[in-house]
Amino acid sequence: MLLALGCDPRLCADSAERAQALPPRLSETGLFADLAGERLASRVFEYTPEYALWSDGADKRRWVFVPEGERIDTSDADSWRFPVGSKLWKEFSRDGVRVETRLLLKTGAGDEAWAAGAYLWRGDRSDAELVPYGVVDALGTRHDVPATGECFACHAGRSSGVLGFSAVQLGLRSYQAPERLSAAAADGLLSAPLPELDVPGNASERAALGYLHANCSHCHNQSAVAKSAEKCLNPNQRLSFDLDFSLPSEEVADVAQTATYRTAIGKVIERGDPGGSKVVELMSGRGAFAQMPPLGTERLDEQGLTTMRAWIGAL
Amino acid sequence: MSASLALAVLQLSLDSQIGTSTAPYVTRAFPEVSGYGVVVELGARYWPTPRISVGGRGALALMRIEQPAGALYAEAAWANPELNLALEQPLLEHDQWKLSLTSGWAIGLPFAEHDSRASQLEERALALANAFEGFAEPELFTPGVLPITPSVRLELRDARWRFDLSLKLPLLFRISDASLPADSERHAFGFVPVVDCGLGVQPWRWFSFAVRPTLTWRALSPVEDRGGALQPLLAASAVFRLASGLDVAISLRAPIAGPLGGSTMAGGIRLGAQF
Numbered sequence: 309m310l311l312a313l314g315c316d317p318r319l320c321a322d323s324a325e326r327a328q329a330l331p332p333r334l335s336e337t338g339l340f341a342d343l344a345g346e347r348l349a350s351r352v353f354e355y356t357p358e359y360a361l362w363s364d365g366a367d368k369r370r371w372v373f374v375p376e377g378e379r380i381d382t383s384d385a386d387s388w389r390f391p392v393g394s395k396l397w398k399e400f401s402r403d404g405v406r407v408e409t410r411l412l413l414k415t416g417a418g419d420e421a422w423a424a425g426a427y428l429w430r431g432d433r434s435d436a437e438l439v440p441y442g443v444v445d446a447l448g449t450r451h452d453v454p455a456t457g458e459c460f461a462c463h464a465g466r467s468s469g470v471l472g473f474s475a476v477q478l479g480l481r482s483y484q485a486p487e488r489l490s491a492a493a494a495d496g497l498l499s500a501p502l503p504e505l506d507v508p509g510n511a512s513e514r515a516a517l518g519y520l521h522a523n524c525s526h527c528h529n530q531s532a533v534a535k536s537a538e539k540c541l542n543p544n545q546r547l548s549f550d551l552d553f554s555l556p557s558e559e560v561a562d563v564a565q566t567a568t569y570r571t572a573i574g575k576v577i578e579r580g581d582p583g584g585s586k587v588v589e590l591m592s593g594r595g596a597f598a599q600m601p602p603l604g605t606e607r608l609d610e611q612g613l614t615t616m617r618a619w620i621g622a623l
Numbered sequence: 624m625s626a627s628l629a630l631a632v633l634q635l636s637l638d639s640q641i642g643t644s645t646a647p648y649v650t651r652a653f654p655e656v657s658g659y660g661v662v663v664e665l666g667a668r669y670w671p672t673p674r675i676s677v678g679g680r681g682a683l684a685l686m687r688i689e690q691p692a693g694a695l696y697a698e699a700a701w702a703n704p705e706l707n708l709a710l711e712q713p714l715l716e717h718d719q720w721k722l723s724l725t726s727g728w729a730i731g732l733p734f735a736e737h738d739s740r741a742s743q744l745e746e747r748a749l750a751l752a753n754a755f756e757g758f759a760e761p762e763l764f765t766p767g768v769l770p771i772t773p774s775v776r777l778e779l780r781d782a783r784w785r786f787d788l789s790l791k792l793p794l795l796f797r798i799s800d801a802s803l804p805a806d807s808e809r810h811a812f813g814f815v816p817v818v819d820c821g822l823g824v825q826p827w828r829w830f831s832f833a834v835r836p837t838l839t840w841r842a843l844s845p846v847e848d849r850g851g852a853l854q855p856l857l858a859a860s861a862v863f864r865l866a867s868g869l870d871v872a873i874s875l876r877a878p879i880a881g882p883l884g885g886s887t888m889a890g891g892i893r894l895g896a897q898f
Contacts, residue, residue, distance in 0.1 A: 442691035
């Protein structure tokens with residue numbers, strides 16, 4: 309307890325002021341031209357990342373908007389730059405109940421110039437209300453809607469502020485997720501065509517590397533900006549699970565050169581020994597100081613554990 | 624437990640409790656509150672006559688409150704300061720044994736802090752502080768109420784042993800909605816009787832030890848939550864006399880069963896001085 313008082317990494321700033329730039333209701337955010345009919349507004353496009361973040365089995369939909377005349381700067385494959393006015397939404401449904409829709413809004417030119425908040429759907433689905441402090445067990449489900457400060461616990465781990473809309477998540481040659489960002493949408497949103505990337509390794513390796521990228525690398529990467537205030541789940545940067553396509557092509561093609569292989573194997577991943585690997589141990593736990601990811605999940609990801617055990621067992 | 628207490632004219636105390644708790648909370652958005660932190664309480668008591676004392680106390684809760692996704696926010700919240708009056712009536716004396724009855728009246732000043740309807744951070748900090756006490760101090764940690772607390776204590780003691788039985792009857796009159804959201808079930812009046820008994824022994828002049836079981840009955844909570852009405856708590860303390868009129872006490876307390884059983888524990892240090 310005394311140690312926790314001094315160095316609890318879960319301590320984050322109350323960032324409710326960063327939701328003040330958001331309108332109070334989802335119907336006012338520009339996602340739908342017709343909310344009841346779910347007709348998307350102009351220049352709003354649906355997308356699905358290749359590797360999804362585990363959210364306790366919630367069903368998710370995602371959308372992106374870029375203002376007319378603007379484009380996302382994709383010159384750095386590892387860190388896209390979004391123009392002011394860009395918006396990204398992510399909707400969560402649990403057990404058939406539409407619970408929340410989260411919004412990221414680019415409010416200025418700086419990397420940290422994002423507003424974030426979650427909108428809790430009304431029971432009749434007529435609209436959703438901004439809840440800057442979140443909700444526990446929302447709408448009778450086991451789903452917890454995060455507070456705004458918790459948004460930045462993860463999103464501030466990447467300099468771009470955006471996690472699931474990136475070259476890795478949309479530009480893989482082996483892309484299998486449905487509703488990939490359409491080519492037309494990509495042409496209208498991005499400064500350059502989507503790259504065609506390959507995650508190195510065999511199928512098991514690609515699955516594991518992709519899983520770690522989606523679920524771990526927003527904190528565990530070596531390019532994150534150090535947080536100046538509370539530690540807020542900002543981990544040491546010795547570990548990285550990032551899939552980095554800004555590297556030279558010959559390094560990108562070598563699985564041994566991925567950040568996971570270079571920084572984690574032999575430290576938190578023991579070759580051939582899933583049970584002895586810290587990553588599997590923490591993925592298998594739930595509770596304070598005893599789980600990974602540390603936020604936003606109360607249930608184990610059994611499929612993710614299967615993927616990790618299979619990969620580690622074959623190392 | 625110090626024998627010098629009977630002769631004291633002025634008593635000052637500084638109490639700090641560190642605890643952790645998961646407790647029921649009163650809003651639909653937050654049906655429970657989890658976190659840990661420190662409660663600091665400053666108290667003073669003055670005896671203008673040997674049998675009459677007046678006192679006051681105030682508390683500050685410094686908490687880290689768990690948010691829906693698992694992060695923590697830090698929050699500090701002042702509790703209701705309290706003024707009190709006690710009258711001790713000796714009933715029986717035999718050899719070194721003394722039986723006395725102390726009646727008391729306390730009134731709280733309704734200054735406990737409360738936050739916005741959305742955040743509920745200060746309210747949740749105070750709820751955690753009350754949970755450390757097994758819900759036994761609602762007069763301190765309930766915002767938006769005017770607390771009036773009559774009490775009575777029967778005490779039997781000699782130079783070494785002490786036994787007491789106490790009954791406290793906090794009456795909590797709501798004077799504001801304390802920024803509680805509309806979906807909370809508020810009552811115009813709260814009534815939370817607390818009964819406890821203490822058994823203490825002082826084997827040496829410099830050391831005494833006591834155990835104190837407490838039962839709080841939330842007969843009518845000022846705001847309803849999903850927890851049960853009865854909350855037992857067990858506390859133990861050891862007091863060390865550092866010098867004449869100066870002592871330090873170490874305590875542990877844990878709710879047993881009830882809404883807080885298994886999820887709450889607190890311990891602390893109390894520094895007391897008598898003049």
